[in-house]
Every structure is written in C-alpha cells, then in structure tokens.
Amino acid sequence: xxxxxxxxxxxxxxxxxxxxxxxxxxxxxxxxxxxxxxxxxxxxxxxxxxxxxxxxxxxxxxxxxxxxxxxxxxxxxxxxxxxxxxxxxxxxxxxxxxxxxxxxxxxxxxxxxxxxxxxxxxxxxxxxxxxxxxxxxxxxxxxxxxxxxxxxxxxxxxxxxxxxxxxxxxxxxxxxxxxxxxxxxxxxxxxxxxxxxxxxxxxxxxxxxxxxxxxxxxxxxxxxxxxxxxxxxxxxxxxxxxxxxxxxxxxxxxxxxxxxxxxxxxxxxxxxxxxxxxxxxxxxxxxxxxx
Amino acid sequence: xxxxxxxxxxxxxxxxxxxxxxxxxxxxxxxxxxxxxxxxxxxxxxxxxxxxxxxxxxxxxxxxxxxxxxxxxxxxxxxxxxxxxxxxxxxxxxxxxxxxxxxxxxxxxxxxxxxxxxxxxxxxxxxxxxxxxxxxxxxxxxxxxxxxxxxxxxxxxxxxxxxxxxxxxxxxxxxxxxxxxxxxxxxxxxxxxxxxxxxxxxxxxxxxxxxxxxxxxxxxxxxxxxxxxxxxxxxxxxxxxxxxxxxxxxxxxxxxxxxxxxxxxxxxxxxxxxxxxxxxxx
Numbered sequence: 092x093x094x095x096x097x098x099x100x101x102x103x104x105x106x107x108x109x110x111x112x113x114x115x116x117x118x119x120x121x122x123x124x125x126x127x128x129x130x131x132x133x134x135x136x137x138x139x140x141x142x143x144x145x146x147x148x149x150x151x152x153x154x155x156x157x158x159x160x161x162x163x164x165x166x167x168x169x170x171x172x173x174x175x176x177x178x179x180x181x182x183x184x185x186x187x188x189x190x191x192x193x194x195x196x197x198x199x200x201x202x203x204x205x206x207x208x209x210x211x212x213x214x215x216x217x218x219x220x221x222x223x224x225x226x227x228x229x230x231x232x233x234x235x236x237x238x239x240x241x242x243x244x245x246x247x248x249x250x251x252x253x254x255x256x257x258x259x260x261x262x263x264x265x266x267x268x269x270x271x272x273x274x275x276x277x278x279x280x281x282x283x284x285x286x287x288x289x290x291x292x293x294x295x296x297x298x299x300x301x302x303x304x305x306x307x308x309x310x311x312x313x314x315x316x317x318x319x320x321x322x323x324x325x326x327x328x329x330x331x332x333x334x335x336x337x338x339x340x341x342x343x344x345x346x347x348x349x350x351x352x353x354x355x356x357x358x359x360x361x362x363x364x365x366x367x368x369x370x371x372x373x374x375x376x377x378x379x380x381x382x
Numbered sequence: 383x384x385x386x387x388x389x390x391x392x393x394x395x396x397x398x399x400x401x402x403x404x405x406x407x408x409x410x411x412x413x414x415x416x417x418x419x420x421x422x423x424x425x426x427x428x429x430x431x432x433x434x435x436x437x438x439x440x441x442x443x444x445x446x447x448x449x450x451x452x453x454x455x456x457x458x459x460x461x462x463x464x465x466x467x468x469x470x471x472x473x474x475x476x477x478x479x480x481x482x483x484x485x486x487x488x489x490x491x492x493x494x495x496x497x498x499x500x501x502x503x504x505x506x507x508x509x510x511x512x513x514x515x516x517x518x519x520x521x522x523x524x525x526x527x528x529x530x531x532x533x534x535x536x537x538x539x540x541x542x543x544x545x546x547x548x549x550x551x552x553x554x555x556x557x558x559x560x561x562x563x564x565x566x567x568x569x570x571x572x573x574x575x576x577x578x579x580x581x582x583x584x585x586x587x588x589x590x591x592x593x594x595x596x597x598x599x600x601x602x603x604x605x606x607x608x609x610x611x612x613x614x615x616x617x618x619x620x621x622x623x624x625x626x627x628x629x630x631x632x633x634x635x636x637x638x639x640x641x642x643x644x645x646x647x648x649x650x651x652x653x654x655x656x657x658x659x660x661x662x663x664x
Contacts, residue, residue, distance in 0.1 A: 098568065099483055099486070099487070100483060102479070102568055103482055104479070104483040107476040107477060107479060107539055107543065110535060110536050110539060111539055114532055115505070115510065115536050118510055118513035118514060119505060119510060121513045122510070122512050123509075125512065179408055182401060182405055182408070183405075187402055193408075193409050195646065195650050196409045196412050199412060200416075202643075202646050203416075203642060204599070204639075204642070205597060206597075206599045206614045206615070206618045207617060207638050210617065210618070210635050211415040211416065211418070211635065212415065214419065214632070215414075215418065220430075220433050222415075225433065225434060254411070254415065308503075317599075317600050318599045321603075321618065322618050335506075340600075343508055349516070353509060353512055355508075356506040356512070357509065359506040359509070360506050360509060363504040363506070367504050
C-alpha cells in the first residue's frame with residue numbers, strides 16, 4: 092500500500108467505516124452478547140444464563156409458528172412478484188402506446204411509505220366497504236373477511252406486498268430487457284425461431300442473473316416484513332400473521348424480554364445468513380460456469 | 383403509422399389490443415388504492431362507507447383542513463423534514479467519499495469489505511433496535527432527531543456506497559491524477575474534479591436516501607415519542623374510535639403520499655437509473 096493510498100484511506104474511507112462500526116457493528120455485537128443473558132426490563136439486574144435463551148426459543152411454539160408464517164409469506168409474495176413482474180416487464184418491452192406514462196404509474200407503489208401503503212391496503216381489503224370485495228361482488232363472488240379471517244389474513248398482507256413491491260421486479264427486469272444486445276435477437280429471428288423459442292433460449296438466459304438478484308433482494312426484504320403487518324393486522328387474528336420480525340418486536344417491546352428477544356434476533360440472523368449464502372453462491376459462482 | 387405501410391394483419395392487431403388492455407389493467411391496479419384514498423379524503427364522511435362506493439360527490443377539503451390545522455400533524459411533518467434533511471446531508475458526503483476510495487483502489491480486503499456491506503441488509507432489525515432502545519432509555523437520546531438520523535445514516539451507508547461506487551468506476555483514473563499533479567490534495571481533486579463529473583449519481587443517491595429516511599418506520603416507532611415523531615409513525619398510530627377518523631387518516635395518508643408521488647413523477651428518470659444501476663453493473 093502506497094503512502095498516497097494510506098492517506099486516501101484515512102480521508103475517504105475511515106469516516107464512513109467508523110460510522111458503520113460504531114452504529115451498526117458495535118450494537119450488533121452488544122445484542123449478540125445480550126442473547127446469553129436473562130434480561131427482563133422491569134428487573135434492573137441481568138444475569139448470565141448461557142444458552143438458556145436459545146433453548147427457550149427452539150422449544151417455543153410461537154417461534155416455529157412465526158417462522159412458518161414468515162416462510163409462507165415470503166415464498167408466496169416473492170413467487171407472485173417474480174411471475175407478475177416478469178410478465179409486466181415483457182409487456183412494457185412490447186411496443187405499446189404511452190409506455191413512459193405507464194412506467195411512472197407502475198412505479199408509484201414502490202416509493203410509497205410502507206406504513207401508508209399498509210393503510211391503503213387495509214382500506215382496499217376492508218370486508219364491508221373495501222374496493223376489493225366490491226369488485227368481487229361485481230363478478231358475483233362473495234369476498235372473504237380478509238384481515239379478519241384467519242384463513243385470508245396472511246393473503247391480505249401477501250397481496251399488499253405484491254402491490255407495493257412488484258414494481259421493483261418490473262423495473263429491474265425491464266431495464267435488463269432493454270439492455271439485451273440486438274445481435275442474438277436478430278440471429279434468432281433470421282434462424283426462424285418463434286417468439287416463444289426466442290424468449291426461452293435468448294431472452295431468459297440473459298435475464299437469469301437479474302432474476303436471481305431480484306430473488307435475493309426481495310426474499311431478504313420480505314423475510315423482514317414488519318410495517319404492513321403492524322398497520323394491517325397487528326399480527327392477528329390470533330397470531331396468524333405474526334411474522335418473525337413482528338414476534339421479535341412483541342418479545343422485546345411488549346413482553347420486555349430483552350435477552351430472549353436478542354437470542355431470537357441471533358437465530359433469525361443465522362437463518363438469513365445461510366439462505367443468503369446459498370443465494371449468493373448461486374449468483375456469483377454458478378453464472379461463471381454452466382449458466 | 384404501421385398500418386398505412388403494411389396490410390393490416392388481424393392477428394397482430396388483436397395481439398396489440400390485448401397487450402394494451404393488459405397494460406391498462408396493470409396501471410389501474412397500481413393507481414386504484416391511491417385514487418381511493420384521495421377520494422375518501424375528499425368525501426363527506428357519510429359517503430365514505432357506502433356500498434357500492436360513491437364515485438360522484440361534491441368534494442370537501444374539510445378533512446385536510448382538520449388534519450393540518452387542528453392536529454399536531456404539522457409538527458410531525460417538521461420532524462420528518464428534519465430527519466430526512468439531516469440524513470441526506472450526512473449520508474451522501476460520507477457515502478460518496480467511501481465509494482470513491484472503494485472504486486479507486488482494488489484489493490482482496492476491499493472486495494471483502496464490499497460484500498460485508500451487502501450483508502448489512504440481512505441484519506435483523508430488532509437485534510439492532512434493542513441496544514439503541516436501551517441506550518435511549520438510559521440517556522437523553524430518547525425521542526431526539528439526532529439518534530434517528532444517525533441510525534438511518536448508518537443503515538443507508540451500504541446502499542449509498544454501492545450506488546456511488548458504480549458511478550465512480552466510470553470516471554477515468556487519469557482525471558484525479560491530473561488534478562493531483564496540478565497541486566490539488568486528494569480531497570481537493572475529489573471535490574473539484576471528480577464530484578462534478580458524477581453529479582447525476584450524487585443526485586440519484588440523494589433521492590433514494592431521502593425516500594429511505596422518509597419511509598422509515600420501525601426505528602422511529604420505538605425510539606420517538608411526542609417530540610421527534612415523524613409522519614410515518616403518526617399516521618399508523620392514528621386511532622379509529624370515531625367514524626370520522628377514517629376520513630381524517632385518509633387525508634393524512636394523502637398528505638404523506640402527495641410529495642412522494644410528485645417526486646416520482648418529476649424525477650422518474652433518475653429513479654430508474656438508481657434502481658437499475660447496481661444491478662446491471664453486476
């Protein structure tokens with residue numbers, strides 16, 4: 092490392108990294124430490140309990156329920172968003188009038204404050220006067236109670252998430268489609284490939300890394316969903332929409348079990364790291380080989 | 383005017399009509415919830431809960447007037463503005479400088495650092511929130527703008543760095559070198575020569591950082607009370623004890639939405655660039 096680089100590091104990199112270490116990594120280390128303590132907020136003294144908190148979490152039905160809810164939510168939301176997003180991106184890529192205007196409109200939900208989006212969705216899915224059930228009644232379907240119905244509550248949040256986050260998938264895949272070089276497309280046309288064949292053999296391989304990227308980002312964010320749950324259902328009815336983050340919130344700030352909540356956070360971190368590592372491995376190693 | 387040059391192919395025409403119809407549906411679904419909130423905020427309350435919905439009515443600004451003149455909403459707006467402005471002003475210079483360094487030099491540790499930054503996205507939020515909550519309780523930091531700003535700045539650093547690094551990678555290496563030879567210090571070369579070149583990137587990063595701070599909810603929910611509470615938390619906590627509350631919270635929601643919607647419509651081009659930049663660079 093030259094003197095120049097050492098000086099540059101001090102001037103340019105160190106300020107930002109100090110903020111990160113002080114504000115993110117140090118607190119993170121602190122809570123990981125806290126996960127080995129019994130710390131009930133009303134009792135001022137905390138006591139070291141080793142792995143007890145982790146044993147409690149792994150034996151806690153509410154944890155496994157929350158994990159199940161989160162897994163179902165994440166897979167349903169991300170699957171729908173990917174399929175729908177790809178379809179809309181292809182639609183925008185076709186020659187269609189007023190495309191720029193349409194893109195702006197389609198992007199809007201993504202920028203809306205998630206808490207506010209949750210509120211808008213609560214009104215849409217309101218069972219008595221919400222627009223969703225109104226439109227269903229127009230085609231002769233009696234809509235369910237949505238957020239009040241244990242069977243449908245999670246679906247209300249899935250659909251709310253689809254409304255808000257499909258635009259992200261659309262915009263990334265659309266940008267990908269726009270940047271496909273023309274040569275292979277023309278070659279495919281010259282060779283007499285059908286539209287479907289072109290899509291499968293030329294367009295999709297090109298988009299594959301982007302699809303994986305979107306999959307990672309969306310899965311990580313969906314796994315952490317909180318705001319919309321807080322606004323739409325508060326985890327209910329019962330605990331049918333209690334996601335991991337929401338349960339973690341309840342444990343920390345309603346039950347005031349700080350040590351136990353930290354342990355739950357650590358468990359979540361471990362689960363997420365494993366899942367993300369697999370994704371990142373797929374993204375950065377596979378694509379160099381046979382992809 | 384394709385049809386004038388070529389004989390009209392009925393199958394192609396049909397496909398075109400179907401595609402356009404599909405697009406219209408997608409646009410309608412995207413806009414409908416926003417439109418519905420706007421309508422609810424402008425309706426007299428007794429018309430807000432009719433089934434079928436009332437589409438035609440004499441609009442009233444009464445709910446908007448009430449929210450902005452007879453509730454503490456203006457104070458929450460000021461809090462939101464303090465938090466967003468503070469975040470952008472701190473986050474962008476810090477992020478730009480780090481990104482510049484990380485784009486200019488290559489090494490294994492730097493590569494590792496870039497990936498560590500990505501991992502920040504996986505940190506469970508409650509795990510980070512607990513220490514701040516304990517800190518805030520023990521000190522005077524509870525319910526202050528400073529605490530919230532500092533947290534959001536830190537959370538936003540990885541994104542700002544990755545985005546800006548993409549822009550800095552496009553700057554020719556010779557550019558700052560020339561300035562250095564001309565007697566500028568590193569910082570001088572960066573500020574006077576490099577930064578002007580990446581101005582669109584800085585703008586995009588600022589835009590996203592602003593949105594990120596504007597939309598933040600969970601940390602503000604726990605760490606703010608009456609003094610520093612932003613709009614996002616205020617609207618979510620707005621009660622529903624009386625029927626008018628629906629109209630009022632619709633007015634509040636529209637108030638929070640409006641600047642964002644305007645922003646997007648005006649800044650659309652920058653937004654798309656920001657969203658897709660990192661992606662396409664790989």
